[in-house]
Amino acid sequence: MALRHAVLAALLDGELSGYQLAKAFDVGVANFWHALPQQLYAELARLEREGLVAGRQVVQETRPTKRLFHVTDAGLAELERFAAAASKPSFIRDDLLVKVQAADHVDAGPLIRQAEERAAIAEAKIDLFRRILRKMRGGLGEEEFLRTGGRVGPYLTCLRGLAFEEGNRDWCLRTAAILRERSAAMPGEGTAAMTREATAPAPRNPEVAHAER
């Protein structure tokens, strides 16, 4: 149940419409949570029913009418409660890692391409995050901003996003380089066998074993 809190946290600095929220949560700029528009609209509706956010209609001349939401006192109290409760550990969950885990048994070509693609995406996010950070801290140096600036929360989460994407980029490039080097060194690899075993699933005596470990 952290999406609701992520929404509350995102609404803390300034009112946003569902649509604006959706963009913030969708484009990788979501450095602390991710969600699709549908989820956000639904969550905003729930939050409003429970009185944790309130919306006000804004009629626009040129564009469709929108509703800007802000956090109520009850919403702030709920966030406070959430912040004091225990956090569940965070996990990595990544398609590409699953594929690389299987790298010794599948064709390396697509993996190399995907890793490099991913590195480029990470690079773009790194640039974006750096720009955002520069903007947030204004003229100040980072240390100074973190000591004396207002609203450091978003800055800190953006720093985490930056570090994450740097880690991503570095790992992707390293992985691509290694897989490339290896598939050049042993061209018959991939789904096929190396010098030793590979297709034989195991010593496989068909029934009954004991002495596990």
Add this chain to the structure above:
Amino acid sequence: MALRHAVLAALLDGELSGYQLAKAFDVGVANFWHALPQQLYAELARLEREGLVAGRQVVQETRPTKRLFHVTDAGLAELERFAAAASKPSFIRDDLLVKVQAADHVDAGPLIRQAEERAAIAEAKIDLFRRILRKMRGGLGEEEFLRTGGRVGPYLTCLRGLAFEEGNRDWCLRTAAILRERSAAMPGEGTAAMTREATAPAPRNPEVAHAER
């Protein structure tokens, strides 16, 4: 639908029982995916029905009978297909980040405690990953192992896990230090106001606005 592929990838180096799988996917050792036992048993059952894995009963004298699963040729083909398909981007999704995003509006005490706790957990995982990596590469140096060793897939994913946890630890410590310093500098902070605005939600003219941005 990546859980099934994560299971297949995990079963590639050696047969495992559902129970063993569950432990591998549960304890942070799951550096490429995470899942609870129930999901894994269910997924194994599905995979077996579809012929992507096959199990064999192993009767043990001292412990309950178990079933060891291995990937079939069809399973390998499915993995191959998966590896060649596009990966969806990976997102950060972390309770603690949500809380830090709200750091300027909630009590910093619990955040500091949680960040330090998290740093300690990350440190433990770092140790674990380093041990696992050392074991995997045997006597070889890292570069040599990655060039010439067998099964580098698990090594690479473990490297990602290591880097992730290092990033986690560093960020948590930095965040804790900064929040600590700030709450020492301005003791009245948290849910309350700083010198400037904070409780006032916005300039808030009650109805109708135009010229957005």
Add this chain to the structure above:
DNA sequence: CTTGACTAGTCATATTGTTGACTATGAACG
């Protein structure tokens, strides 16, 4: 003068993931 992109939002359904309880057996702790 139509196609496509952007703003703004909704609905229904499917897939995934989480929680909690429950069955068994043997081993070790004290």
Add this chain to the structure above:
DNA sequence: CGTTCATAGTCAACAATATGACTAGTCAAG
């Protein structure tokens, strides 16, 4: 002699996320 721990697994219910389709208006380019 009873409790707890570890292995090995299952079931049902629920919460959270994701997918896909759809409305409706504005603007700009081709």
